[in-house]
Structure formats: C-alpha cells, structure tokens
Amino acid sequence: MIVASNLSKRYPGGYEALGDVSFAIEAGQMVFITGHSGAGKTTLVKLVASIERPTAGSLVVNGQNLSALRRSAIPYVRRHLGLIFQDQKLLFDRSALDNVLLPLQIAGMPRREAVRRAQAALDKVGLLAREKARPIALSGGEQQRLAIARAVVNRPTILIADEPTGNLDAESAGDILELFADFNRVGVTVVVATHDQNWIERYRPNVLRLDHGRLVA
Amino acid sequence: MSAWFAQHRAALAAALRRLWSTPLNTLLSLLVIGIALTLPGFGYVALDNLRDLGNSATGVQQISLFMNLDASRKDVGEIENRLRQAATGKWHFVPKEEALKRMQASEGMAEIVASLPRNPLPDAFVIEPTNGEPEALEILRKEIAGWPKVAHVQLDSAWVKRFDAFLRLARLALWMLAAIFAAGLVAVTFNTIRLQVMAQAAEIEVARMIGATDAFIRRPFYYYGALQGALGGLLAAGLVFAALHLLGEPVGNLAALYGSSFALREPGPVEVAALAALGAFLGWIGAQLSVSLSLRKFD
Structure with missing residues (x-):
C-alpha cells in the first residue's frame, strides 16, 4: 500500500518536481503513472524507492513513513520493493543467474536455496535457458526481463517500474506488460511509470496523470 | 548467525x-x-x-668504593653497616694491605711496589648490586658517594x-x-x-x-x-x-x-x-x- 499526502519534492535551486500530490494505491492494485517528460514520474518513483526524500508532505509505503525514515533503515524498506529502471542497471561482469542472485546474497540467503529461487525467477521471465549468458549477450527485451527477474526474486510486495519499455519494440513491450499483469494476478502491487498510451487505455481508471508536478487525474 | x-x-x-x-x-x-x-x-x-x-x-655489574687514605677501621665498619642496611646485593671488603699484596703478585709490579715508601692504596669495597639497571646503579653510586670518608665511587660499567x-x-x-x-x-x-x-x-x-x-x-x-x-x-x-x-x-x-x-x-x-x-x-x-x-x- 502506498499513500501520499500533500507530497512535494523541490530540488536545490528551487525547481519543483512534484507539488502537493495526494493519492492512495491499495495493496494488489496495478497502477500507471503517466504524463509528459519532466512531469515528475521518475521523481515519484524515486521517492517511493527512498532514493530521494520528500521536501514536504508524507509518503507511507507498506506502513512505513518514508519522510521520517532513518538512513540505516532504508535498505530494509527497499528489500520489500522490486525496482525496475529504463536502463536496467544490470551488472555486465557476471552471468544472468548471478545478477538475479544479488538481492538474495544481500539478504543473506544460503547459496543453494538462493540459486533455486533465482532459477525459478529466471524461469518465470522465460530466461532459464540463458542463465549462464552475460547480459551483454541478451537482447533489449531479454535484458529488461532479466531486470524484472532480479526485482521479483526477493518476492517483494510492491513492484515499481520506471519507463520499463522505453527502449523496447512493441512486441517486447507487450511481453513485459503481460509479465507485470501476471505478478499482479498473484497479489503483487504493481506501479508503472510510462507514457505508453496502449497500456494506459487498457488500465483506465487506475491511472495517475502528472502534469508539471501536479496530479491532474 | x-x-x-x-x-x-x-x-x-x-x-x-x-x-x-x-x-x-x-x-x-x-x-x-x-x-x-x-x-x-x-x-x-x-x-x-x-x-x-x-x-x-x-655480565655482572660492579661498583668499586674507595675510602679516603686516612680512613680508620672504625670508618670501614661504618660503611659495612651502611652497606648491610642498604641490602644492595653482594659486596666484599678489600683492605689496602691485601690490595697491595695483589699488586705485588702482578707481573713486573713487585719492584715498583717495593720501591714505594708506603702503601698508596686505599681500603676498598667491591659491590655487586642485585639490581643491574643503569638508572638504579647510578642512584646507588650517588648515594654511596655521599657517605663519610668515601673518596671515590666508580661504576665499573659506565659503557653499559x-x-x-x-x-x-x-x-x-x-x-x-x-x-x-x-x-x-x-x-x-x-x-x-x-x-x-x-x-x-x-x-x-x-x-x-x-x-x-x-x-x-x-x-x-x-x-x-x-x-x-x-x-x-x-x-x-x-x-x-x-x-x-x-x-x-x-x-x-x-x-x-x-x-x-x-x-x-x-x-x-x-x-x-x-x-x-x-x-x-x-x-x-x-x-x-x-x-x-x-x-x-x-x-
């Protein structure tokens, strides 16, 4: 569950990326955040992931008020989130499997169980056959699916994606959307920032539309 | 864990x-x-x-204590008493007669000693302190030097x-x-x-x-x-x-x-x-x- 009340983010220098935004995303919902470039989509995603801190208002994720969070508590909040970025932030010096293993290693899971879980996640996104491949050898769509496997391997309650299909052709983008819908069906809250109109039409009315940092719908 | x-x-x-x-x-x-x-x-x-x-x-640290030439038996007894009280370690007394005898025993010295009008050697003590630390030796040397009728105290191991x-x-x-x-x-x-x-x-x-x-x-x-x-x-x-x-x-x-x-x-x-x-x-x-x-x- 994600609840924003009068949420604002002003960057040093006075630029207001988000102003007085309030909304509530219920557990198990699938919600799209849309708007033009610079409307504040990425800022909102960064606030939910505790990469940035709000300058005013409150943001409660899974019952934790992120504006009052200690710095040392941030890692534990992030472990309950699955984060997916437009540039997937994969590690190119290791195999697909090792990329997916990273969150489990961070959580301190024993190796054998971690490998089993990581393989299950790779299987879910259709990349099990390529577990030994380096990310550089994967196509754009495959790389994004690998990033999704890494995001879900920890079984997060919330999946947040920032423009996950920005660099993909329509078919690959469709695959990604189907994956998100699958995770949502098993109860994961899914929040996707995108300007892909097809998705937005399909998932109305679960759409938050931002315009110059203000919520308009 | x-x-x-x-x-x-x-x-x-x-x-x-x-x-x-x-x-x-x-x-x-x-x-x-x-x-x-x-x-x-x-x-x-x-x-x-x-x-x-x-x-x-x-090896063993030694302090040599030389009495004044005019020191009497009584003065020597006084020093013995003090050494006993200070309990600094082993010591022995070398009377001037014995020192002279030893000197005569050394090769080539007999004639020289015979030519002397009187015994030029003082009574002496040789002390082997238990505490061989240079600082402790120095303190002991200063103390002994202040005793009556003591002419000279020599730390035999200044190089130490x-x-x-x-x-x-x-x-x-x-x-x-x-x-x-x-x-x-x-x-x-x-x-x-x-x-x-x-x-x-x-x-x-x-x-x-x-x-x-x-x-x-x-x-x-x-x-x-x-x-x-x-x-x-x-x-x-x-x-x-x-x-x-x-x-x-x-x-x-x-x-x-x-x-x-x-x-x-x-x-x-x-x-x-x-x-x-x-x-x-x-x-x-x-x-x-x-x-x-x-x-x-x-x-």
Missing part, C-alpha cells in the same frame, strides 16, 4: 577474487607494503640482537650506560621510522581501495538500489585491505629472514674473531604473526578511511 557467517565468507571470497583478478596490481601493492614493513621489522630484530649482545657482554642510552635512542628512531612507514602503508591501502571502489561503482550502485546495507557494501573492501596488509606483513617477514640469513655467516665470523659464539637470533612465529597482524590492522584502517570517503558520492 549462519547468514552472518555466510555473508562474511562471501565478502572474504570476494576480496580474494579481487586480489587474484589483478595479479600485477596486487603484486606491486604487496611489494610496497612488504618493503615498508621490512625496514622497521629488520630494525626491530637488529636492536633485539644488539640488546642480547649487550647483556651477554656486560652509554650502550643503554644508544639502544634507547635507536629504539626511538625505530619507532619514528615505523610510524612513518605505517602511515605510508595506510596511504597505499587507501589508494588501492579507492581505485577498487571506483572499479566497483556499478555494483555498489545496484547493490544499494536493491537493499544492501552499508556494512554489506563495505565488508569486501575491509577484507581486501586487511588481506593485502597481512600478505604484505608476511612478505616483510620473509625479507627479514632473507636478510638475516645473508648476514648470519659474516656476523658469526666476526664474533669468532672476538672469541664470542654470538649468533643472530631470528624472529619467532609470534613475531612473524605480529608483523602480519600489524599489516592487516593498518590495511584495515586504510580501507576504512578510503571506503568512508569514497562511498560518500553514492549517497
């Missing part, structure tokens, strides 16, 4: 992998650290050996004092040298870790993003710094052994010329372990400083 162990083992493995994956860099860093630790390490061993040499050469002062000076110089090289070691580790952090920037950023704690990110670097320092310490120990080995025979020959069986003492396992531990500790400090500074830009 097992998760904690697993994470430490993983961090150690990661550190070893990183050391191994850049062999040339690792080798150069180890050489720098090894040489930096060799100089103070060798100095320590050399001083240790010098001290051994000093102790074996000094000088040698001790020299050792103390050398030890101080060694400490300063060690401090300088320790700072150098910290600086070397600081730099290698900084480069490591830069090389791992992508991994650090991703790990942060998916919930890694600071400790998780720092741990491999700490292990890296400590391992590098420990290996450098072992290398330094190896270099010290090599130097001692090369010096062993010439030193033995030299000692033989002076009729001594002095042999260089090599550092024991405890000292080797201490050198490795010192290297590890300094490497850990360097890593700590470096990681704290380098990771700031990831916040």
